[in-house]
Amino acid sequence: MKRVWLLAALLLAGVSTGSNRIPATELFTVDLSQWKPPDIGTLGDEDPFGELVKYGHALFTNTANEIGPAVPDPAKRFAGNNLACQNCHLQAGTQPYAMPMVGIWGQFPQYRGREGAVDTIEDRINGCMERSMNGRALALESREMKAFSSYMRWLSTGVPAGAKLLGAGTLQIKEPERAADPARGEKVYAQVCSACHGPNGSGVRAQDGLGYQFPPLWGPDSFNNGAGMSRLLTAAAYAKHNMPLGARFDAPLLSDEEAYDIAGYIVSQARPKKLDLDKDYPVRLQKPIDASYGPYADGFPAEQHKFGPFGPIRAKVKELAAASRTANAGGPDNGSHQSEAAK
Numbered sequence: 104m105k106r107v108w109l110l111a112a113l114l115l116a117g118v119s120t121g122s123n124r125i126p127a128t129e130l131f132t133v134d135l136s137q138w139k140p141p142d143i144g145t146l147g148d149e150d151p152f153g154e155l156v157k158y159g160h161a162l163f164t165n166t167a168n169e170i171g172p173a174v175p176d177p178a179k180r181f182a183g184n185n186l187a188c189q190n191c192h193l194q195a196g197t198q199p200y201a202m203p204m205v206g207i208w209g210q211f212p213q214y215r216g217r218e219g220a221v222d223t224i225e226d227r228i229n230g231c232m233e234r235s236m237n238g239r240a241l242a243l244e245s246r247e248m249k250a251f252s253s254y255m256r257w258l259s260t261g262v263p264a265g266a267k268l269l270g271a272g273t274l275q276i277k278e279p280e281r282a283a284d285p286a287r288g289e290k291v292y293a294q295v296c297s298a299c300h301g302p303n304g305s306g307v308r309a310q311d312g313l314g315y316q317f318p319p320l321w322g323p324d325s326f327n328n329g330a331g332m333s334r335l336l337t338a339a340a341y342a343k344h345n346m347p348l349g350a351r352f353d354a355p356l357l358s359d360e361e362a363y364d365i366a367g368y369i370v371s372q373a374r375p376k377k378l379d380l381d382k383d384y385p386v387r388l389q390k391p392i393d394a395s396y397g398p399y400a401d402g403f404p405a406e407q408h409k410f411g412p413f414g415p416i417r418a419k420v421k422e423l424a425a426a427s428r429t430a431n432a433g434g435p436d437n438g439s440h441q442s443e444a445a446k
């Protein structure tokens with residue numbers, strides 16, 4: 104009897120995958136808050152892959168000292184600021200809802216609205232190199248790029264390709280139905296953030312080496328205006344679920360209103376400018392509604408795209424997208440997957 108059931112189950116599984124009606128994402132869900140990624144301490148030196156993974160880990164956690172703008176070898180100066188990947192992708196890229204790298208190996212290549220094309224994981228790494236790190240792209244065949252991608256391959260060990268990842272990207276806030284208020288954000292910033300990030304957002308340098316103890320949130324050594332973190336809803340989602348340092352998505356300290364206003368304060372500040380941003384999102388309706396730079400397809404002014412209220416923009420973009428049958432309209436374009444709250 105048991106065997107019959109097993110056979111039936113196998114047949115069913117075969118039929119459902121074979122018929123292609125159930126997408127792979129519905130078959131495997133990995134909850135990154137329960138998942139244990141591999142431990143870097145267990146890697147040996149003997150094999151070339153392990154060696155490259157370790158270099159990738161060093162590049163990710165100690166970026167400024169490895170490929171920052173002030174390293175001794177000019178050929179290695181790839182990043183344009185002294186941030187580390189880990190300053191945003193917390194815990195070496197393993198913290199849920201801090202845009203973790205765990206499992207992303209199996210999510211690429213993927214279509215991305217920003218490029219209007221299918222990106223490889225290397226393209227995506229270079230996206231952060233040119234924007235979050237305000238630097239230049241790594242060559243595909245460079246040891247640095249191979250190290251980054253090996254690190255991500257290794258961090259993704261055991262996560263099925265194409266799995267639905269809970270805890271990937273950021274977790275959206277519940278968005279107030281008003282524009283963000285940078286003046287109110289400034290007050291909360293002074294109370295909650297400035298002790299570490301500094302009263303003028305420029306951070307605190309590390310005692311040794313080139314990086315930061317507390318990274319800057321704006322100013323000349325920060326991410327540029329083409330970076331995901333320069334968008335209000337991304338910054339608010341990130342801040343609420345990861346800051347002040349030690350907060351997590353399941354134990355946030357900021358309210359949605361506070362996160363929204365602090366993010367408004369952060370995006371109102373000066374930061375490096377990326378050239379050619381008009382080339383982003385060639386399908387204009389796919390531009391995230393909180394992108395601070397035009398052109399836009401919806402007729403709303405840049406000011407509202409920057410600070411909200413976003414509800415009216417979202418509604419209009421939805422309407423235009425339905426009329427023109429545009430997929431993925433209005434972002435948020437947070438990597439390969441949105442948080443559950445964003446759906």
Ligand code: HEC
Pocket residue numbers: 186187189190191193194292295296297298299300316317318319320332338341342346347348357365
């Ligand atoms: C106790 C110190 C501390 C406090 C308070 C704090 N942060 Fe941070 N923050 C950090 C550190 C340290 C990092 C980098 C984390 C790492 O490298 O592991 C960071 C990273 C960040 C980042 C990403 C990196 C960057 O440079 O953009 C943002 C954004 C951020 N913090 C925003 C905030 C906001 C907003 C607040 C107030 C609500 C805040 N932080 C409060 C310590 C702090």
Ligand code: HEC
Pocket residue numbers: 163166186187188189190191192202203207210227228231232235236251271272326330331332337436437438439440
């Ligand atoms: C200032 C913050 C910041 C820094 C520093 C940063 N990133 Fe990112 N990264 C983000 C944000 C925000 C996203 C997702 C949102 C988006 O795509 O707009 C992201 C997404 C990614 C993704 C795609 C993740 C996914 O879920 O698909 C990869 C890969 C990545 N970053 C690699 C890197 C690497 C490598 C570095 C260092 C060289 C780096 N990032 C530095 C903020 C940062």
